[in-house]
Amino acid sequence: MPRAATNDRTELKSITLDAGGVYYKDLNSQVRGLIDEGYEEIVLQGVNGQRYIGDGLTQKVKIIIEGVPGNDLGAFMDGPTVIVNDNAQDGVGNTMNSGKIVVKGHAGDVLGYGMRGGRVFVLGDVGYRIGIHMKSFKDQVPVIVAGGRAGDFFGEYMAGGVLVLLGLELGDSPLVGSYVGTGMHGGAIFLRGEVCDHQLGSEVRVYPLEEEDRCQLEGLLAEFAEDTGADLSGVSLDDFVKLQPFSHRPYGNMYCY
Amino acid sequence: MAGNMVTSEFLVQVDHERCRKCKRCTLNCGFGVFDFKDRVTADTSKCVACHRCVVFCPEEAITVARNPLAFREHSSWDVDRRKAIWKQAQDSGMLLTGMGNDLPWLNVFDHLLIDACQVTNPSIDPLREPMELRTYLGRRPDRVEVERSDGGFKLDTEVGNIIKLDIPIMFSGMSYGSVSINVHKSLALAAQRLGTVMNTGEGGLHEELYPYGDHIIVQCASGRFGVHSEYLNKGVAVEIKVGQGAKPGIGGHLPGEKIGREVSSTRMIPVGTDALSPAPHHDIYSIEDLRQLIYALKEATGYKPVSVKIATVHNVAAIASGIARAGADIIYLDGFRGGTGASPAVVRDHVGIPLEIALAVVDQQLRSEGIRNWVSIIAAGGIRSSADVAKAIALGADAVGVGTAALIALGCRLCQKCYTGNCSWGIATQRPELVGRLDPDWGAERLVNLINAWSLELKEILGALGVNAVESLRGNRERLRSLGLDEMTTEILDVKPAGR
Numbered sequence: 001m002p003r004a005a006t007n008d009r010t011e012l013k014s015i016t017l018d019a020g021g022v023y024y025k026d027l028n029s030q031v032r033g034l035i036d037e038g039y040e041e042i043v044l045q046g047v048n049g050q051r052y053i054g055d056g057l058t059q060k061v062k063i064i065i066e067g068v069p070g071n072d073l074g075a076f077m078d079g080p081t082v083i084v085n086d087n088a089q090d091g092v093g094n095t096m097n098s099g100k101i102v103v104k105g106h107a108g109d110v111l112g113y114g115m116r117g118g119r120v121f122v123l124g125d126v127g128y129r130i131g132i133h134m135k136s137f138k139d140q141v142p143v144i145v146a147g148g149r150a151g152d153f154f155g156e157y158m159a160g161g162v163l164v165l166l167g168l169e170l171g172d173s174p175l176v177g178s179y180v181g182t183g184m185h186g187g188a189i190f191l192r193g194e195v196c197d198h199q200l201g202s203e204v205r206v207y208p209l210e211e212e213d214r215c216q217l218e219g220l221l222a223e224f225a226e227d228t229g230a231d232l233s234g235v236s237l238d239d240f241v242k243l244q245p246f247s248h249r250p251y252g253n254m255y256c257y
Numbered sequence: 258m259a260g261n262m263v264t265s266e267f268l269v270q271v272d273h274e275r276c277r278k279c280k281r282c283t284l285n286c287g288f289g290v291f292d293f294k295d296r297v298t299a300d301t302s303k304c305v306a307c308h309r310c311v312v313f314c315p316e317e318a319i320t321v322a323r324n325p326l327a328f329r330e331h332s333s334w335d336v337d338r339r340k341a342i343w344k345q346a347q348d349s350g351m352l353l354t355g356m357g358n359d360l361p362w363l364n365v366f367d368h369l370l371i372d373a374c375q376v377t378n379p380s381i382d383p384l385r386e387p388m389e390l391r392t393y394l395g396r397r398p399d400r401v402e403v404e405r406s407d408g409g410f411k412l413d414t415e416v417g418n419i420i421k422l423d424i425p426i427m428f429s430g431m432s433y434g435s436v437s438i439n440v441h442k443s444l445a446l447a448a449q450r451l452g453t454v455m456n457t458g459e460g461g462l463h464e465e466l467y468p469y470g471d472h473i474i475v476q477c478a479s480g481r482f483g484v485h486s487e488y489l490n491k492g493v494a495v496e497i498k499v500g501q502g503a504k505p506g507i508g509g510h511l512p513g514e515k516i517g518r519e520v521s522s523t524r525m526i527p528v529g530t531d532a533l534s535p536a537p538h539h540d541i542y543s544i545e546d547l548r549q550l551i552y553a554l555k556e557a558t559g560y561k562p563v564s565v566k567i568a569t570v571h572n573v574a575a576i577a578s579g580i581a582r583a584g585a586d587i588i589y590l591d592g593f594r595g596g597t598g599a600s601p602a603v604v605r606d607h608v609g610i611p612l613e614i615a616l617a618v619v620d621q622q623l624r625s626e627g628i629r630n631w632v633s634i635i636a637a638g639g640i641r642s643s644a645d646v647a648k649a650i651a652l653g654a655d656a657v658g659v660g661t662a663a664l665i666a667l668g669c670r671l672c673q674k675c676y677t678g679n680c681s682w683g684i685a686t687q688r689p690e691l692v693g694r695l696d697p698d699w700g701a702e703r704l705v706n707l708i709n710a711w712s713l714e715l716k717e718i719l720g721a722l723g724v725n726a727v728e729s730l731r732g733n734r735e736r737l738r739s740l741g742l743d744e745m746t747t748e749i750l751d752v753k754p755a756g757r
């Protein structure tokens with residue numbers, strides 16, 4: 001059974017759980033129990049692949065994860081802040097509504113699928129199918145920032161929100177794969193570096209940054225650096241391009257009646 | 258050049274002798290057929306035969322007739338095919354349509370007959386004896402252990418969440434956006450009164466319907482519209498929509514015209530943008546991925562039952578087995594006659610297999626693997642009457658879903674023009690003046706009337722079969738016989754031919 005220890009080091013009502021060897025279902029139910037008891041910060045130590053941490057939680061709590069959490073971290077999440085001091089796996093922030101996830105290593109595929117609000121910051125690389133069908137609504141604008149590179153289908157079907165890819169420490173590898181923004185009909189993608197036409201979906205075009213883009217990006221990068229500890233001293237806003245769809249209705253002419 | 262080569266399908270005739278110029282028809286037609294200058298004029302090319310004008314004309318002055326225009330007969334080039342080519346040669350693009358498959362494919366239900374008792378094993382009179390229609394949906398344990406405890410018995414096995422329905426009939430998923438808010442309200446009110454459930458479809462749940470959560474299954478589809486923690490927890494179960502009978506394997510495009518303010522805030526997307534549902538869920542590329550999403554939803558809802566809705570396609574039995582093993586509690590089979598608000602006609606009419614056959618093979622497959630108790634099966638997409646309900650249950654369904662039949666009860670004339678958003682009956686539309694025509698209380702009453710009538714008929718059928726619970730009919734194919742089906746189909750259905 002996990003060991004629980006109350007932490008005094010923060011002003012938050014905080015507790016540390018040893019997650020080592022605990023089945024995900026038990027772990028998540030303990031986390032929910034602790035939140036019900038009023039804990040505002042929960043540190044999970046020895047996490048090793050447990051799925052669904054933070055899934056469906058609506059309270060504004062902070063969950064700090066030591067170790068590598070399993071798939072669907074923060075799925076359907078609506079409020080909490082989750083800090084991962086290591087890598088994360090697939091499905092981070094799946095259909096997330098609000099809150100924040102910070103991954104201080106790499107993250108896997110299908111990150112932020114259908115995400116509708118909140119932020120996901122990943123210090124390192126991200127996998128395939130990132131930010132698919134992200135959408136924004138009113139003041140809810142989801143943001144994903146990744147410090148490294150990304151695979152294919154980045155921002156596919158994107159309907160709103162902001163995707164940023166920084167390509168830090170890229171070396172010779174490409175910044176992003178193919179099919180970027182395929183089917184995109186809303187939102188914006190910011191890439192630090194060049195993309196070739198053959199990498200782009202046919203619904204997007206490359207645009208230069210406008211003043212308001214620069215403002216937005218500046219704010220996001222500062223927040224990203226603070227949360228992840230990334231060194232952005234060499235990053236200039238002049239190196240970015242913006243990808244946007246040229247229609248909110250890419251398939252409007254596909255039908256006849 | 259010639260104008261529109263596609264000749265009018267229907268002719269609208271106004272009897273000006275009878276007409277008293279009340280102009281009701283001009284207001285009632287959602288498709289803009291009527292105009293009034295001195296007298297009523299009708300643009301027949303716009304008529305879809307939705308009959309709104311006919312029903313609301315106080316003088317019975319309007320008739321709608323099929324255009325008798327003669328075409329030279331040709332057995333492989335029927336008129337509809339010629340018209341399709343004219344339209345596509347003119348506007349290009351895929352032909353769009355609404356409602357279910359309208360091609361005259363073999364209807365298996367109409368080739369199945371139900372048994373009855375005679376002389377031995379007497380039939381039961383449902384008017385005198387209780388007839389149980391109650392139905393439970395969800396995963397059953399492989400075995401139950403019962404413990405004796407002071408005088409009584411105590412269940413010693415943990416049983417998961419189970420949904421209780423008073424009747425084996427529920428309302429199928431129809432999204433708010435494709436249908437109007439008043440359809441959703443009618444369905445929710447009726448589901449509550451009938452002791453059954455409605456299904457949100459993929460467009461989220463309007464907040465006004467939150468109080469009916471105990472009678473609602475909420476859907477999570479590939480577009481994830483309006484899906485958030487609160488929504489997921491409002492219903493009695495969550496349904497992952499993988500496929501739809503009317504458009505297996507393809508996504509959905511709700512046109513921007515239908516995304517007004519209210520639909521926008523329920524779907525949580527901006528007004529006027531197309532709501533695009535990707536063809537697959539991009540977090541489900543395998544059975545393992547499906548399992549992952551099923552359990553993500555269970556974790557988010559305190560382990561409510563999860564249903565997985567699929568279109569009935571060729572390999573449906575193996576797919577269903579995978580779904581059961583992935584941890585689903587309910588498998589919702591949507592047959593190739595299932596309805597839609599909008600689908601390319603080519604997909605609606607030519608993709609998928611009949612519900613009846615899919616149902617039979619899924620039930621058999623799960624039985625042969627010894628996992629039938631793991632899931633409940635809902636059969637939908639082609640249920641037209643209580644006879645179809647009884648036959649579907651005998652083929653292995655735990656319950657059925659009705660969509661088109663419910664809309665017909667609300668006034669739908671099956672004009673198949675749902676994708677235009679002009680539904681004169683206030684059903685498949687978001688135009689406020691049209692939506693207001695459907696009064697949810699009236700709608701709910703019609704739905705309750707219909708389903709109660711079917712329930713009575715179902716009890717009558719059960720009584721004739723000599724059983725007193727719908728449970729005794731479930732998967733009981735011995736009580737079905739086929740008539741006029743080929744040998745192979747009869748064998749696949751695992752029923753005997755009439756006379757055997």
Ligand code: SF4
Pocket residue numbers: 271275276277278279280281282283297313314315316317318319
């Ligand atoms: S509804 Fe009937 S009576 Fe009234 S204007 Fe139209 S055709 Fe004439």
Ligand code: SF4
Pocket residue numbers: 307355356664668669670671672673674675676679680681682684685
């Ligand atoms: S719902 Fe309306 S538009 Fe669709 S078929 Fe029925 S009457 Fe026609």
